Structure formats: C-alpha cells, structure tokens
Amino acid sequence: MIKLVAADMDGTLLNSKKEISPNLFETIYKLKDKNIKFVVASGRQYYNLLKIFEDIKDDLIFISDNGSIVFEKGKNILISEIDEKKLVEPIELIRNIDNAYPILCGVNSAYAENDNPEFIYNAKMYYEHLKIVPNILDAIKLDKICKIAVYDGSGAETNSYPLLKKFNKDLLVCLSGENWVDFMNLDINKGKAIKKLQEMYKITHEECMAFGDYLNDYEMMQECKHSYAMANAHPKLKEICNYEAKSNDEDGVIVAISDYLNKNYK
Structure with missing residues (x-):
C-alpha cells in the first residue's frame, strides 16, 4: 500500500x-x-x-x-549548502549570457542583482522572499546558498543550458522548466x-x-x-x-x- x-x-x-x-x-x-x-x-x-x-x-x-x-x-x-568557491565561475558566465539572469537561493531568501521587469515578474512567481543586491555574490555572506537558479528569457534548453552544462563536474546542472536552469550540489x-x-x-x-x-x-x-x-x-x-x-x-x-x-x- x-x-x-x-x-x-x-x-x-x-x-x-x-x-x-x-x-x-x-x-x-x-x-x-x-x-x-x-x-x-x-x-x-x-x-x-x-x-x-x-x-x-x-x-x-x-x-x-x-x-x-x-x-x-x-x-x-x-x-545542502554549496561551497562558495563553486558559485563564482557559474555566476560570471551567466552574467555574459544574453537574456539570462542568475538568482542565488538561500535558506532565508533568494538574491538577484538585476531589476529587469520581465525577470522580476518571473522570479517573483517562484521566490516569495527575493532581495535585489548590488552584487549577487555578496549574498554568500548573508545566507547559506543552496541553489543557483537561472531565468532564461530566450528558452533555457537552447540558450543557456548548452553553455552551463559544463559545470556538471562540480555541481548538478538541470533543466527545471522551459525558462529555467538550476544548479545544486552533485548529491x-x-x-x-x-x-x-x-x-x-x-x-x-x-x-x-x-x-x-x-x-x-x-x-x-x-x-x-x-x-x-x-x-x-x-x-x-x-x-x-x-x-x-x-x-x-x-x-x-x-x-x-x-x-x-x-x-x-x-
């Protein structure tokens, strides 16, 4: 049963x-x-x-x-907190992908550094606690970061995921929706x-x-x-x-x- x-x-x-x-x-x-x-x-x-x-x-x-x-x-x-050393390189790459926006997800809040209206609209749909900070990597000092989420306005499977999947050796990188890629610890x-x-x-x-x-x-x-x-x-x-x-x-x-x-x- x-x-x-x-x-x-x-x-x-x-x-x-x-x-x-x-x-x-x-x-x-x-x-x-x-x-x-x-x-x-x-x-x-x-x-x-x-x-x-x-x-x-x-x-x-x-x-x-x-x-x-x-x-x-x-x-x-x-x-499952991600080692801060594993956060920097993915964030730097995401910043350089057209129409892709990173979010660092902590126990107390999620953190973003961009206030693009389309991005904020979609982020707020999934993240009730969302703080905009000048530098998203500053969130490492504010919270235990357990996930990187990427909103991709151009479609995650074809735009950002092909570039981000190379981080699979250090983190689990998965497609979590039509416009989303998520990074977690490998286990x-x-x-x-x-x-x-x-x-x-x-x-x-x-x-x-x-x-x-x-x-x-x-x-x-x-x-x-x-x-x-x-x-x-x-x-x-x-x-x-x-x-x-x-x-x-x-x-x-x-x-x-x-x-x-x-x-x-x-």
Missing part, C-alpha cells in the same frame, strides 16, 4: 494558469486519513510554497529548491530528498507514488515505484516513468490519486 505521495508543482499540481485544483486540499485530507504523507516537491522556494499551502502547511512535507532545502512543520530537516536532487524521507519514516520504494512533468523530477521518479509522468511531461521523463497521468489541465494528479484510493480503500 502507498505510504507517501510526492508531486511537483509547475506543470503538475498547477494548471497552465498557475492555479491549484479546487479538489487538491480535500484529496490531501483523504490521504492523511489513510496515514499517507503528501509531499510537495518543487524547484520553488519554501516561502513561496508556504504561501500557497498556508491553510494546510502542517499536513505537508515541503521539498523546495529541487531538494536542497526540506521543511516539515516549520522545521528544516535537510539543507542533491528531489530523488535524494525522497530517499531521506523514506529512511526517516521507514517507507520503501514500493510504497511511494510520484508525479512530475520536467527533468528536475527525473531522480524523484526513480525513487518511487508508482511513478507518473503527466501527459504534458517532457518526453525524456515519460521514458522512465511506469505510468502516465492526465495533463495538469485535466486534474491529472487528483484523478490518479482518486483512482488509487477507490481501488484500494472500499
């Missing part, structure tokens, strides 16, 4: 208008009644997720910043965060269900036997998942969970 359900946010729990399903909270309560943990697993900042789920925050586990920061009931249970991703939760709560691979749509969900799918790629998912994610859910605009996560509960709990 399932003991843990994990779901990505953008392209998965959120529809194309960035709205959560009106049935989501009720579904989470149904899972709680069956002693099934619900995990929000996102590249978004913890404080952004907290704002969305404020009313049920104590019923959830939050995997934020693609697994580098994990919170449960307001308590930080995982943090950090959503899958590693799920693995930690499995160990903490003695939950097995076979007892986990996961939903995602993009390549930053790749490792999470590998840690969960009941892995669902959304109908709108990246083709490479669909290749490794055991099931396909309806799209994020068709309440795919809710439909799949409801089907599972109806089949297994009469």
Whole structure:
C-alpha cells in the first residue's frame, strides 16, 4: 500500500494558469486519513510554497529548491549548502549570457542583482522572499546558498543550458522548466530528498507514488515505484516513468490519486 505521495508543482499540481485544483486540499485530507504523507516537491522556494499551502502547511512535507532545502512543520530537516568557491565561475558566465539572469537561493531568501521587469515578474512567481543586491555574490555572506537558479528569457534548453552544462563536474546542472536552469550540489536532487524521507519514516520504494512533468523530477521518479509522468511531461521523463497521468489541465494528479484510493480503500 502507498505510504507517501510526492508531486511537483509547475506543470503538475498547477494548471497552465498557475492555479491549484479546487479538489487538491480535500484529496490531501483523504490521504492523511489513510496515514499517507503528501509531499510537495518543487524547484520553488519554501516561502513561496508556504504561501500557497498556508491553510494546510502542517499536513505537508515541503521539498523546495529541487531538494536542497526540506521543511516539515516549520522545521528544516535537510539543507545542502554549496561551497562558495563553486558559485563564482557559474555566476560570471551567466552574467555574459544574453537574456539570462542568475538568482542565488538561500535558506532565508533568494538574491538577484538585476531589476529587469520581465525577470522580476518571473522570479517573483517562484521566490516569495527575493532581495535585489548590488552584487549577487555578496549574498554568500548573508545566507547559506543552496541553489543557483537561472531565468532564461530566450528558452533555457537552447540558450543557456548548452553553455552551463559544463559545470556538471562540480555541481548538478538541470533543466527545471522551459525558462529555467538550476544548479545544486552533485548529491542533491528531489530523488535524494525522497530517499531521506523514506529512511526517516521507514517507507520503501514500493510504497511511494510520484508525479512530475520536467527533468528536475527525473531522480524523484526513480525513487518511487508508482511513478507518473503527466501527459504534458517532457518526453525524456515519460521514458522512465511506469505510468502516465492526465495533463495538469485535466486534474491529472487528483484523478490518479482518486483512482488509487477507490481501488484500494472500499
């Protein structure tokens, strides 16, 4: 039987208008009644997720910043700080990529050095706590930096990612959305965060269900036997998942969970 359900946010729990399903909270309560943990697993900042789920925050586990920061009931249970020496070279390169903007993501806030309106609009969508500083590298002195995020207004997969993937030897560099590239420590991703939760709560691979749509969900799918790629998912994610859910605009996560509960709990 399932003991843990994990779901990505953008392209998965959120529809194309960035709205959560009106049935989501009720579904989470149904899972709680069956002693099934619900995990929000996102590249978004913890404080952004907290704002969305404020009313049920104590019923959830939050995997934020693609697994580098994990919170449960307001308590930080995982943090993976990046060595400051590994931050400088990527930031210097990002500054020289046309239409690409870096963000340093810390435990207390995210930090940027550019106030371009398009960039700020998109950054604020994912980072509730965002400070503009004269030099983004100054954030190293202000916070524990766990992720570099790059907003690419020209499309991350073709514009910035080909230049940034060379840093894969020191950091995990992944496409996290159409316009986003994320850097974390090599041993950090959503899958590693799920693995930690499995160990903490003695939950097995076979007892986990996961939903995602993009390549930053790749490792999470590998840690969960009941892995669902959304109908709108990246083709490479669909290749490794055991099931396909309806799209994020068709309440795919809710439909799949409801089907599972109806089949297994009469």
